[in-house]
Amino acid sequence: MKNLRLYDFLPSGNGYKIRLLLTQIGMPFERIEVDITKGESRTAEFLGKNSNGKIPVLEVEPGKYLAESNAIMIYLSEGTEFLPYDPFFKAQVLQWLFFEQYSHEPYIATPRFWISILNKAQEYREVIEQKREPGYVALRVMEKHLSNHAYFVGERYTIADISLFAYTHVADEGGFDLTQFPAIQDWIERVKAQPAYISITEELKH
Amino acid sequence: MKNLRLYDFLPSGNGYKIRLLLTQIGMPFERIEVDITKGESRTAEFLGKNSNGKIPVLEVEPGKYLAESNAIMIYLSEGTEFLPYDPFFKAQVLQWLFFEQYSHEPYIATPRFWISILNKAQEYREVIEQKREPGYVALRVMEKHLSNHAYFVGERYTIADISLFAYTHVADEGGFDLTQFPAIQDWIERVKAQPAYISITEELKH
Numbered sequence: 565m566k567n568l569r570l571y572d573f574l575p576s577g578n579g580y581k582i583r584l585l586l587t588q589i590g591m592p593f594e595r596i597e598v599d600i601t602k603g604e605s606r607t608a609e610f611l612g613k614n615s616n617g618k619i620p621v622l623e624v625e626p627g628k629y630l631a632e633s634n635a636i637m638i639y640l641s642e643g644t645e646f647l648p649y650d651p652f653f654k655a656q657v658l659q660w661l662f663f664e665q666y667s668h669e670p671y672i673a674t675p676r677f678w679i680s681i682l683n684k685a686q687e688y689r690e691v692i693e694q695k696r697e698p699g700y701v702a703l704r705v706m707e708k709h710l711s712n713h714a715y716f717v718g719e720r721y722t723i724a725d726i727s728l729f730a731y732t733h734v735a736d737e738g739g740f741d742l743t744q745f746p747a748i749q750d751w752i753e754r755v756k757a758q759p760a761y762i763s764i765t766e767e768l769k770h
Numbered sequence: 771m772k773n774l775r776l777y778d779f780l781p782s783g784n785g786y787k788i789r790l791l792l793t794q795i796g797m798p799f800e801r802i803e804v805d806i807t808k809g810e811s812r813t814a815e816f817l818g819k820n821s822n823g824k825i826p827v828l829e830v831e832p833g834k835y836l837a838e839s840n841a842i843m844i845y846l847s848e849g850t851e852f853l854p855y856d857p858f859f860k861a862q863v864l865q866w867l868f869f870e871q872y873s874h875e876p877y878i879a880t881p882r883f884w885i886s887i888l889n890k891a892q893e894y895r896e897v898i899e900q901k902r903e904p905g906y907v908a909l910r911v912m913e914k915h916l917s918n919h920a921y922f923v924g925e926r927y928t929i930a931d932i933s934l935f936a937y938t939h940v941a942d943e944g945g946f947d948l949t950q951f952p953a954i955q956d957w958i959e960r961v962k963a964q965p966a967y968i969s970i971t972e973e974l975k976h
Binding site for chain 1: 822
């Protein structure tokens with residue numbers, strides 16, 4: 565796997581998952597900024613890479629593209645310490661990845677996008693309000709699990725943690741109050757203490 | 771893998787994915803009906819199986835539970851003809867599974883639930899209306915792909931097809947007009963022609 569090229573948007577949590585994992589695996593890659601606030605993921609050229617018009621997209625070799633952050637993470641982490649080999653543990657990782665995309669990201673990530681990236685909190689206030697309670701439901705599911713587990717699966721750091729960390733640790737930028745979730749807060753600190761950790765908007769030197 | 775037990779709700783497309791796959795693999799299982807319209811997936815007992823309170827849940831052995839339909843499908847199909855062995859093809863299957871849960875199911879499945887299962891089209895008409903356009907966006911992404919592919923990945927039937935078929939083939943029950951998508955309609959017929967196919971509400975004899 566050489567010449568990996570990541571089509572990415574720096575403030576994106578979904579893009580950050582891939583940046584963080586590649587950095588922790590120690591795999592070099594080229595990052596190409598796609599400003600989704602300027603429609604750059606909806607051009608005909610970009611739609612040729614991902615017909616769903618979303619970043620991140622990983623070009624695994626020239627002309628071979630892969631979309632969906634969690635699918636990319638599974639692809640990259642097979643055979644590494646970040647994805648368990650045991651079939652049931654691996655399935656539990658997958659379970660949390662689908663939880664993240666279905667029950668967590670749509671409620672936690674989008675208010676942050678409207679409030680802190682687009683700076684349009686007022687314009688989006690109604691839909692932000694609709695997302696508040698399901699977002700807290702997802703955080704309560706995480707808090708309950710982390711109350712007696714150090715990490716999401718197998719008591720070690722995996723891509724399940726990376727996936728859920730990406731938008732949870734910046735949930736306050738979407739108006740969520742994390743102070744009521746002590747187990748989540750402790751887990752955030754454990755993730756930040758991992759080797760080769762980089763922050764969400766840290767520019768990479770490659 | 772013996773004594774598989776599936777906590778399921780017969781009209782559910784997410785439950786159907788597992789029933790269809792297990793039947794096509796030829797793996798026996800016990801189905802336990804959980805009526806989600808009566809709150810049976812939110813009891814303390816059920817939350818002990820899946821803290822997110824959703825079906826399907828697969829009990830892979832007594833006391834070991836797995837949630838999230840697409841995660842369960844990956845777990846069950848590893849090593850079978852329904853999940854490619856080639857890493858890039860496999861990653862493309864995963865890509866479509868995450869597309870299904872993020873960009874498709876929330877828009878295609880929920881109107882069907884409100885209109886045809888709860889029979890509350892009037893009560894939910896506003897949110898049904900909000901989901902119409904993103905639902906058609908997802909169908910257009912599928913139509914474009916199927917215009918020059920027989921199946922979603924590798925020109926053969928995989929769990930990517932099962933996942934997207936589950937709610938697409940009954941999208942009309944949620945008010946979507948599939949007549950404008952000829953490639954999707956042809957693909958639906960190809961899926962229905964697969965060996966050991968069962969329909970979504972077909973009661974199984976085990």
